[in-house]
Amino acid sequence: xxxxxxxxxxxxxxxxxxxxxxxxxxxxxxxxxxxxxxxxxxxxxxxxxxxxxxxxxxxxxxxxxxxxxxxxxxxxxxxxxxxxxxxxxxxxxxxxxxxxxxxxxxxxxxxxxxxxxxxxxxxxxxxxxxxxxxxxxxxxxxxxxxxxxxxxxxxxxxxxxxxxxxxxxxxxxxxxxxxxxxxxxxxxxxxxxxxxxxxxxxxxxxxxxxxxxxxxxxxxxxxxxxxxxxxxxxxxxxxxxxxxxxxxxxxxxxxxxxxx
Amino acid sequence: xxxxxxxxxxxxxxxxxxxxxxxxxxxxxxxxxxxxxxxxxxxxxxxxxxxxxxxxxxxxxxxxxxxxxxxxxxxxxxxxxxxxxxxxxxxxxxxxxxxxxxxxxxxxxxxxxxxxxxxxxxxxxxxxxxxxxxxxxxxxxxxxxxxxxxxxxxxxxxxxxxxxxxxxxxxxxxxxxxxxxxxxxxxxxxxxxxxxxxxxxxxxxxxxxxxxxxxxxxxxxxxxxxxxxxxxxxxxxxxxxxxxxxxxxxxxxxxxxxxxxxxxxxxxxxxxxxxxxxxxxxxxxxxxxxxxxxxxxxxxxxxxxxxxxxxxxxxxxxxxxxxxxxxxxxxxxxxxxxxxxxxxxxxxxxxxxxxxxxxxxxxxxxxxxxxxxxxxxxxx
Numbered sequence: 001x002x003x004x005x006x007x008x009x010x011x012x013x014x015x016x017x018x019x020x021x022x023x024x025x026x027x028x029x030x031x032x033x034x035x036x037x038x039x040x041x042x043x044x045x046x047x048x049x050x051x052x053x054x055x056x057x058x059x060x061x062x063x064x065x066x067x068x069x070x071x072x073x074x075x076x077x078x079x080x081x082x083x084x085x086x087x088x089x090x091x092x093x094x095x096x097x098x099x100x101x102x103x104x105x106x107x108x109x110x111x112x113x114x115x116x117x118x119x120x121x122x123x124x125x126x127x128x129x130x131x132x133x134x135x136x137x138x139x140x141x142x143x144x145x146x147x148x149x150x151x152x153x154x155x156x157x158x159x160x161x162x163x164x165x166x167x168x169x170x171x172x173x174x175x176x177x178x179x180x181x182x183x184x185x186x187x188x189x190x191x192x193x194x195x196x197x198x199x200x201x202x203x204x205x206x207x208x209x210x211x212x213x214x215x216x217x218x219x220x221x222x223x224x225x226x227x228x229x230x231x232x233x234x235x236x237x238x239x240x241x242x243x244x245x246x247x248x249x250x251x252x253x254x255x256x257x258x259x260x
Numbered sequence: 261x262x263x264x265x266x267x268x269x270x271x272x273x274x275x276x277x278x279x280x281x282x283x284x285x286x287x288x289x290x291x292x293x294x295x296x297x298x299x300x301x302x303x304x305x306x307x308x309x310x311x312x313x314x315x316x317x318x319x320x321x322x323x324x325x326x327x328x329x330x331x332x333x334x335x336x337x338x339x340x341x342x343x344x345x346x347x348x349x350x351x352x353x354x355x356x357x358x359x360x361x362x363x364x365x366x367x368x369x370x371x372x373x374x375x376x377x378x379x380x381x382x383x384x385x386x387x388x389x390x391x392x393x394x395x396x397x398x399x400x401x402x403x404x405x406x407x408x409x410x411x412x413x414x415x416x417x418x419x420x421x422x423x424x425x426x427x428x429x430x431x432x433x434x435x436x437x438x439x440x441x442x443x444x445x446x447x448x449x450x451x452x453x454x455x456x457x458x459x460x461x462x463x464x465x466x467x468x469x470x471x472x473x474x475x476x477x478x479x480x481x482x483x484x485x486x487x488x489x490x491x492x493x494x495x496x497x498x499x500x501x502x503x504x505x506x507x508x509x510x511x512x513x514x515x516x517x518x519x520x521x522x523x524x525x526x527x528x529x530x531x532x533x534x535x536x537x538x539x540x541x542x543x544x545x546x547x548x549x550x551x552x553x554x555x556x557x558x559x560x561x562x563x564x565x566x567x568x569x570x571x572x573x574x575x576x577x578x579x580x581x582x583x584x585x586x587x588x589x590x591x592x593x594x595x596x597x598x599x600x601x602x603x604x605x606x607x608x609x610x611x612x613x614x615x616x617x618x619x620x621x622x623x624x625x626x627x628x629x630x631x632x633x634x635x636x637x638x639x640x
Binding site for chain 2: 072
């Protein structure tokens with residue numbers, strides 16, 4: 001059971017996050033960078049499946065040099081090896097370009113049975129990569145799942161959305177994306193940290209993957225950001241005194257805001 | 261703003277990241293309530309054990325993490341900034357492993373040390389007695405040889421983890437030859453005749469268990485004695501040199517937490533139309549606190565680097581303990597001042613930090629004893 005886990009380094013949600021003034025891409029210098037929490041859950045799920053079914057867990061990240069920190073964290077949790085796609089040409093890639101790169105990189109791993117991703121990253125929040133990737137790889141997509149099981153060559157999963165829970169099955173290989181409910185990720189151990197430094201990390205460029213640099217990055221993006229402004233600071237709230245009809249006043253307020 | 265560290269390796273950086281994550285997510289949120297209610301955080305130590313953090317500064321060959329003190333102490337410091345009871349407990353545990361790790365026979369180390377350093381066991385260090393504090397050579401707890409065992413009788417005092425420890429590193433009298441009549445025994449926590457008195461009602465570190473430990477005819481196999489009879493006091497004092505560095509690191513962590521809380525508050529608290537950090541009276545107070553914290557850190561790191569290089573470090577360890585704990589007392593007191601009335605309430609952590617700081621000037625050798633050690637080293 002060979003599993004590829006997609007991981008991404010994102011700005012820590014505990015720190016202030018900004019876009020650069022120059023090209024409205026993420027200002028990676030302004031915030032601490034961490035392995036996205038949803039990816040920790042994806043790695044955890046891969047490790048659990050590996051414990052049950054054997055095989056190898058490969059983590060795959062696309063990002064600047066600094067993303068090695070996020071990769072090391074996944075390796076210190078217990079993943080076996082890693083692929084790091086790092087290339088200045090990738091700066092500003094949109095979801096389509098990112099998925100293309102990831103698909104090519106997954107192609108370099110032999111005998112992949114399962115690709116596991118988080119359902120969406122905490123920075124871009126497009127939530128589209130798993131689906132696009134499945135399409136590009138020609139694999140079934142089992143997204144937004146809170147539970148995964150492998151039964152022979154079948155993956156069974158519970159997909160939870162606002163509409164309810166769906167029970168899905170697909171034949172391996174497949175692409176799975178997980179939600180926050182999937183598990184509680186383990187902490188790395190000190191032993192894991194020491195072991196991680198000996199694990200293999202392949203660093204690949206866009207050219208290594210046989211892609212044209214013009215297809216990726218800001219130049220290859222299908223859309224461009226023309227303007228960006230920080231969210232206005234929160235305005236003062238509206239206070240409701242409860243003179244017996246507080247509930248009704250709150251309801252009116254919510255209706256006024258089109259929230260109910 | 262977290263401490264900015266220069267670490268010697270990528271692994272050390274990754275380790276500190278892990279420790280900060282555990283401190284932020286698992287320790288800090290629970291500290292205030294557990295301290296208020298006097299709940300000992302045994303689970304926190306299990307988590308540290310699972311994460312491989314209970315034996316960091318010991319060689320890998322004997323089951324430790326193989327880390328220099330320079331890194332281990334910064335781990336302690338980060339834990340102390342989140343929850344002093346846990347950091348101090350780890351420091352005590354690490355010290356309680358020291359006699360066996362440093363002076364034990366290979367066979368003894370093979371048998372017991374693995375679980376102490378690499379497992380989830382928790383240790384305690386039993387040296388002080390009600391009437392033998394700064395003068396440990398006057399101890400009266402006695403271990404009398406009886407066949408293949410020692411029979412231990414007496415009372416130890418101020419024992420961190422009394423009643424909850426899995427093992428006690430005990431110093432007891434095996435002859436009446438003063439400081440040369442003391443031996444070191446590794447006592448299993450479940451030994452019959454070993455019991456803890458009710459916890460002391462302390463001013464701070466209220467989540468930790470500190471109590472007298474009673475030995476009433478407790479039988480300890482002679483094979484559990486570390487080094488030869490009579491070597492106990494020398495071992496104990498040598499362990500304390502390293503233990504003092506641990507307390508110095510804990511003190512810096514506590515002071516850093518008090519500084520961070522003060523800066524956060526001073527930025528947000530407004531009087532006379534501006535943040536109080538913009539008044540020089542407050543700004544200078546904060547600047548002095550920061551200067552204290554950073555120089556105390558530099559002082560313990562220098563002592564640690566000497567230890568890591570195998571150089572003598574007794575004087576530097578005593579200086580680090582003295583400087584860091586006096587700094588922690590001053591910085592936490594000033595933190596209460598910066599927060600004003602709020603700082604005096606239990607809704608903010610700084611009054612707790614101030615109570616916790618006090619004991620750092622007392623245990624692991626009072627700061628008067630540190631001066632005595634420094635003076636003795638100067639006279640040599």
